[in-house]
Amino acid sequence: MVLPKTVESKAKIRFQDCDPFNHLNNGKYIDYFMNHREDELIKNYNIDVYKMAKIQGKSWVSSSNQIAYLKPAFLMETITIESQLIYFDHSNIRAEMRMYNEDKSQLKAVIWCGFVHYNLLNQRRETHSDAMMTLFDTIHNPMPTNIFEERIKQITRKAKLN
Template identity: 70%
Template sequence: MNTLPKTLESQSKIRFQDCDPFNHLNNGNYIDYFMNHREDQLIKHYAIDVYAMAQKLGKSWVSSSNQIAYIKPALLMETVSIESQLIHYDSSNLKVEMRMYNKDKSQLKAVIWCGFVHFNLLKQQREAHSENLMTLFKGVKIEIKEQLFEERINNIRKMKANSSTIVKS
């Protein structure tokens, strides 16, 4: 039996049109990079195409919330590594954590928690996840101990600092 990956990863190059006058990725564009990563990886690893679902079934997910921490700037023409993972789900909600690093993942750039609501586009109302989706979510969800975004950011920073110290020893 093939085990599905819980953490999805890809790389992307920061483009000129997405940067501010300081050659940093514009704050609003971080979300675009995160969402593009997640959409591509859902298709690649879980065979979930949110747009095909919307067209065929009239159901998909809509964004309900975003919490983002900008830690280090992503720079023009820099290749970044993006990771994402499901950290919470229930009958109609998802919460995904995504992290952006430099190419070799030695420097954390940003962290985001994205909330999504499963939505019936035809009825214009919240939709319960199917049994198949709930089974998938159960298999790929990552357990994290933090309930608050700020606490998670602090702990990720500590983990990165500790791993850097261990590597240097």
Template identity: 65%
Template sequence: MELSKTVSSLATIRFQDCDPFNHLNNASYINYFMNHREDQLIKAYEIDVYDMARKLGKSWVSNSNQIAYIKPAFLMEKVTIESQLIAFDTSNLKAEMRMYNADKTHLKAVIWCGFTHFDFLKQQKEVHTDEFMSLFKSILNPVEESQFESRVSSLRLHKSPMV
């Protein structure tokens, strides 16, 4: 069975995550992106990062985030969030996630998240297993741009129905 290289989910913007103007608060975007990715890792790839941490003492920790806010997300709006693995090496992953309105006609935000495989018992970086390396090779979905700013510019230029 071929695994999806891009995974998608629908979310509703909630009151507690909004500012006084009924916009999704800037800091809350990261929570929506991370919740999406965690849920999709379980659903699409059967990877539960919290179960791994409990049972093996190993999982991934965030090491960087680069985010661009393009259009606001509003209170009770349904949004589509997509994500994909865009790069990896023996200990690190980089995922791109995009938030759109429900029918994907407007891009609202894009983020690049970096993660390091980590051994919590030893308190040090961990090397990915051969099984993980094989999985990552099969789902890798890189983007043309190697710099975040260039990627954001490219997404903004493609005003076809998504931006």
């Protein structure tokens, strides 16, 4: 079975997540991105971060987020979110996630989320297992740059050409 390097799902923007202008609240973008990634990790890679935490005492904790808001997402709009693993080492991972309108003709936001593998019992950084490193090597889908601002320039430049 070939594992996907990029995963995708749809969601609907809900009332409680919007500001008075019926736009998705800036802080809520991260919730939509994280919910997408958690669901897709289970569905595509059989990684349940909560189950891991409960059984093994290990999981990932957020270490950084960089987000660019490009176009608003609106109340009751169906959005499409894509994500992929763009970096990993022995205890860190970084995912890029992109939020589009439903048919992916308009990019709304891009986020890079960094995570540290963490031992909840010892309260310290944990090294990824060999099996996890093998999985990461299989699904790794790097970007042409390691600088977020450069990535956003690439995306917006490409959008202007289309």
